[in-house]
Amino acid sequence: MAGMGRRRIAFFVPHMGCGRRCVYCDQNVITSDAGGHVTPEAVAEVASAQTSPVEFCFFGGSFARIGTPRMRAFMDAVRNAPKGSAVTFSSYPGDFDGDAGLDVIRVLKDYPIATIELGIPTLDPVVLKTCRRDDDPEAVARAVARIRDNGFHLGVQMMIGLPGQSTASVTRDARTLASMVPAHESWHFRLYPCLVLRGTELEGMYRRGEYEPLSLEDGIMAGGAVIFEAERLGFTVIRVGLLESESLKKSVVAGPYHPAFGELAMSEKRALSLSSENPGGPWRIERQALSQLTGHGGRGLRRLAEMSDISEREARARLVC
C-alpha cells in the first residue's frame, strides 16, 4: 500500500527512541526542530482535520524503539483520519530483530503501514562500528528479511562519505539489499551525504584529523553514481540529500553541503545514464529533463562531455529533445 497518491504529512520526532547517538547525527538540526515533542494527541487532532486519505510519516527517530504501547498510541491517533490513510516511519533495523522485533511486527500488523524506512547507512561492519551504530550486517539482513516476509513495503536510507566508507562499498551494499527485494516490488531509496554537524562526535573526529569528509564535487559524483546504480537495481529513488533549512545551513562545519545537493547528484546521474546507454551520443532526452543537464551552470552537460571525451558544445549538439 505504499504511495497510492496520498498526501504526506511529516511529523518529526527527533531522536525519539534512539539509543546511542550515531556520530554524525543531530536530528534537531536535520529536522529543524529544537526538541518540540509530537504527541499522539497532536497527531489525532491533525488526523481528524483531514478530508481525504493521508500518509502520516514519523521521521527523525527510531519509531519502532519507543515501546509498543507508545507506537500504538501514535498509530491509533491516525485512525481518526479518513479511510485509506496509512503510516510510514523510519527506524533502526535492529528494532525488528530477535523476540522484541517479533512483538513490533505483531503490533504493526494491526495498522495500515505504507512503508517502513530503515536507516541502513552502510553494511560495512567497520564503518557501522566507527559510526557507533549498534547493529551488524547480519542483524540488518535478518531485519530486512523479516519485514519483507511479513509483507511490509520497505524503504532504505543509505549514506555516502561516512568514515572509512567508499562509493564502491555503497554500491555493493545497494546490490546486497536489492537482492532481497521481492520481484513484484520496488523499495524506496533515500541517499544522504555525511556532513560534519556542529556538536556531533564526528566534528571532534574531523577536528582531530581522524575523519576527512567528501568534497562537494566528490559527494555529487558519489551521489550520482549510487543513485544511478540504485535505479538500475530497481529501487525507486525518492530523496537525495538532506532537507534544506536555516538550522542545517548554520550547523554544517564541513562536508559536501549544498542547498541543491539532490539536483546536482541527479545531474551527475543523468550524465552517467546517457553516456552508459550510448557512449558518444546522440542522446535522446525528454524536454522536461533537459534542465538536469543545463541547470546549475550546465554542470550535467560538462560531465557528459567529460565522460564522452568531447567538448561541451559538441555534447550539446548531440542532444535530441
Ligand code: SF4
Ligand atoms: S542516525 Fe537514526 S538511529 Fe542514529 S542517532 Fe540519528 S536518528 Fe537516531
